[in-house]
Every structure is written in C-alpha cells, then in structure tokens.
Amino acid sequence: MKMHNFNSGPSILPQEVLIQSAEAIHNFNNLGLSILEIGHRTSWFKDVLDEAISLIKELMQLGSDHEILFLHGGATTQFMQVPMNLLDNGETASYCDNGIWGSKAIKEAKLFGNVHVAASSKDKGHTYINKGFTVPADSKYLHYTTNNTVEGTQWHSLPExxxxxxxxMSSDIFSRPLPYSNFGLIYAGAQKNMGAAGVNLVVIRKDVLGKVQRAIPAIMDYRNHIEAGSLLNTPPVFAIYVSLLTLRWIKKEGGLAEMEKRAKQRAGLLYNTLETLPAFKPTVAKEDRSLMNAVFVMTNPELEAPFLDACKQNGMIGVKGHRSVGGLRVSMYNALPMESVEAFVQLMKDFSDKHS
Structure with a gap:
C-alpha cells in the first residue's frame, strides 16, 4: 500500500534526498566513511557547510549583509535567544500573537524585556490573521510567525x-519567494521544508547585533557563532547534510517560485474540495488559509473517528489535528507530491458520498 505522508513535522522529504542520505550513512562521497563519523572540522564537512550556506543565500537572494547559521535547539530555543541578543533590559519589542508558537515566543521574551502585543487573533480562536495594527516606533523589533502550523493560518504579505x-518561518521556509533581505532575523526548524529534525536555520542581518548591554552566555551569542562559522560547538552534521540535499533538490526543481506554484496547486485543490463537500468544514478565514497546513473539521463530529480510520486504511498518515485544537489537519510541504493530495481528495469525496 502506498503511504501518503501528511505529517506536520518531522515531515515528508523528497525521495531522492532519502536515498542520498541513506547512501551517505554507509559511504559518504565514496570516502569509505559514514557521514555520521566524519569530523566536523574536516574539509569534507566544510564543503557541505559552505555549499548549504551558498544555496541559502542564492535561494533567498541575500548578500553580505546577512549571515547564515546552523544551530542546535530547534526553533523553540530561538524564542529566548532572539530577545537575549536583541532586546535589552527596559526596552520593548513588539510581537504578533497568532497562535501557540507566537504565544510561547511572547512568554520567553518577557524574561528579557518588555513585550508589546501589537496584534492578536485570540478573539476568534486564532482562525484568522489580525493585520490591522501599528507598531510603536521605539520597538526594537517586530516578531511574528509567518505560518501557524497548528491553527492553519499564514501571512500572505509582510507586516508593514x-x-x-x-x-x-519554521513551517513555510523555502516555500515561496519573499524579500528576505528586508528581515532583521529569520529562524526555522529544518524538519518541515528543509531537511531532518535536529538543526535550526538562523539568518541574521548583522546590523541588528551588538546593541544590548547584558552579558550573553557564549553559546547563546549569535556573534560568537558567526565568528566560528557555525562551528562554535559540534554541529548536527547529518541534519545539516540532509538540509544541503534538500536545498539542492529545491534548486533543481525550479527554486522558490516553483515551490510556491506547487503549493498553490496542492492547497487550491484541497480547499476547493472542502468548500464543496458538506461533510467537511474549513475553520480558517479564506484570505488567511495556509498553503502548508490545511485545518478543518467534520460537520458531524461523530464522523471524525470513522474518517480517520478510513485515512489509516488508505495509507494516509498525520491527518489528525493538533491536540490543542482538535479536528483534522493536512500538511502539504514542498516534498508532498500532488498525487497524495489527489488521493486524499478522492477519499474525502467517497467518504462524503457514503455518509451524506
């Protein structure tokens, strides 16, 4: 039975990336050594790191003003590392609270300075993006989550x-072209669109650093990681290698414009089907629906369990919604083939016909 992987993360990877990764575990670049056992300061790994950084800058169209880091700890670590480096005691940063991850980032930032919640969507259960807000001029920065994996919302334009x-950008990194040079700092866990779990990408514009007075632990100071070229401590070598393979695949397939085109095709088919089937109901405001994570419910809640059973029987995994919101969720990251969405849509139609 063919498996269709709709997991929200760790999630689907391109098949060729899986094959190449498996080969490298046994014999990396025909060296007779595994990627799991090469030294992180060898020229072999330096080539991996340099190429990955080069591809990121190429895909994001970034110049020398931005630095690329591969760090431990996942995106959750950045909830506190960002304000530790950018927000001084007594200063204020603005945050958008559009879901569980924004809320957690706010909680961590309050440990280092003042937080102004510039926009919130709590009033409607985070089913939309609140875009009508202003940011105080004295804010050190504005933090937001570009795509809310749990709630199924996405920013389709940059905040002004x-x-x-x-x-x-953990759940929509490398899924579309954006003016990436406009950002002071971007971070993303790799395990959705750019590789395997275990590494965190951080993209920093250098002019935002060095402005806080507090003492920063060495391992938490971005400047130290920049100086060490992501080798301040032993990096997650294998996870970075899988990211390199994934970045190569994105470029080969046509880059970010092609990724966005495919994302719109996948999401368009799914959302259009949801609109036409009475058994299912989308929960997110139409203009704010995510191209990565479609969240919806059954019109009759009693049919949810039977539908999830039907998904399991047909090799469709990861469809159950996040425990905090319930319902159903289909994640459609870069590597998901259109045929998986087509198969899921057909299952929805068959189920709806059977239970109408």
Missing amino acids: TEVPLVAD
Missing part, C-alpha cells in the same frame, strides 16, 4: 513596519 522584522 519601520522596525526590524523577526520571523519564525
């Missing part, structure tokens, strides 16, 4: 602000 933009 004069202060530096800080973005958690």
Whole structure:
C-alpha cells in the first residue's frame, strides 16, 4: 500500500534526498566513511557547510549583509535567544500573537524585556490573521510567525513596519519567494521544508547585533557563532547534510517560485474540495488559509473517528489535528507530491458520498 505522508513535522522529504542520505550513512562521497563519523572540522564537512550556506543565500537572494547559521535547539530555543541578543533590559519589542508558537515566543521574551502585543487573533480562536495594527516606533523589533502550523493560518504579505522584522518561518521556509533581505532575523526548524529534525536555520542581518548591554552566555551569542562559522560547538552534521540535499533538490526543481506554484496547486485543490463537500468544514478565514497546513473539521463530529480510520486504511498518515485544537489537519510541504493530495481528495469525496 502506498503511504501518503501528511505529517506536520518531522515531515515528508523528497525521495531522492532519502536515498542520498541513506547512501551517505554507509559511504559518504565514496570516502569509505559514514557521514555520521566524519569530523566536523574536516574539509569534507566544510564543503557541505559552505555549499548549504551558498544555496541559502542564492535561494533567498541575500548578500553580505546577512549571515547564515546552523544551530542546535530547534526553533523553540530561538524564542529566548532572539530577545537575549536583541532586546535589552527596559526596552520593548513588539510581537504578533497568532497562535501557540507566537504565544510561547511572547512568554520567553518577557524574561528579557518588555513585550508589546501589537496584534492578536485570540478573539476568534486564532482562525484568522489580525493585520490591522501599528507598531510603536521605539520597538526594537517586530516578531511574528509567518505560518501557524497548528491553527492553519499564514501571512500572505509582510507586516508593514519601520522596525526590524523577526520571523519564525519554521513551517513555510523555502516555500515561496519573499524579500528576505528586508528581515532583521529569520529562524526555522529544518524538519518541515528543509531537511531532518535536529538543526535550526538562523539568518541574521548583522546590523541588528551588538546593541544590548547584558552579558550573553557564549553559546547563546549569535556573534560568537558567526565568528566560528557555525562551528562554535559540534554541529548536527547529518541534519545539516540532509538540509544541503534538500536545498539542492529545491534548486533543481525550479527554486522558490516553483515551490510556491506547487503549493498553490496542492492547497487550491484541497480547499476547493472542502468548500464543496458538506461533510467537511474549513475553520480558517479564506484570505488567511495556509498553503502548508490545511485545518478543518467534520460537520458531524461523530464522523471524525470513522474518517480517520478510513485515512489509516488508505495509507494516509498525520491527518489528525493538533491536540490543542482538535479536528483534522493536512500538511502539504514542498516534498508532498500532488498525487497524495489527489488521493486524499478522492477519499474525502467517497467518504462524503457514503455518509451524506
């Protein structure tokens, strides 16, 4: 039975990346050594790191003003590392609260300075993006989550602000072209669109650093990681290698414009089907629906369990919604083939016909 992987993360990877990764575990670049056992300061790994950084800058169209880091700790670590480096005691940063990850980032930032919640969508259960807000001019930065994996919302344009933009792009990184040079800082866990779990990408515009007075632990100071070229401590070598393979695949397939085209095709088919089947109901405002994570419910809640059973029987995994919101969720990251969405849509139609 063919498996269709709709997991929200760790999630689907391109088949060729899986094959190449498996080969490298046994014999990396015909060296007779595994990627798991090469030294992180060898020229072999330096080539991996340099190429990955080069591809990121190429895909994002970034110049020398931005630095690329591969760090431990996932995006969650950045909830505190960002304000530790950018927000001084007594200063204020603005945050958008559009879901669980924005809320957690706010909680961590309050440990280092003042937080102004510039926009919130709590009033409607985070089913939309609140875009009508202003950012105080004295804010050190504006932090927002570009795509809310749990709630199924996504920013389809950049927030308008004069202060530096800080973005958690964990679930839509490399899925579309954006003016990436406009951001002061971007961070993203790799395990959705750019590789395997275990590494965190951080993209920093250098002019936002060095402005806080506090003492920063060495391992948490971005400047130290920049100086060490992501080798301040032993990096997650294998996870970075899988990211390199994934970045190569994105470029080979046509880059970010092609990724966005495919994302719109997948999401368009699914959302259009949801609109036409009475058994299912989308929960997110139409203009704010995510191209990565479609969240919806059954019109009759009693049919949810039978539908999830039907998904399991047909090799469709990861469809159950996040435990905090319930319902159903289909994640459609870069590597998901259109045929998986087509198969899921057909299952929805068959189920709806059977239970209408």
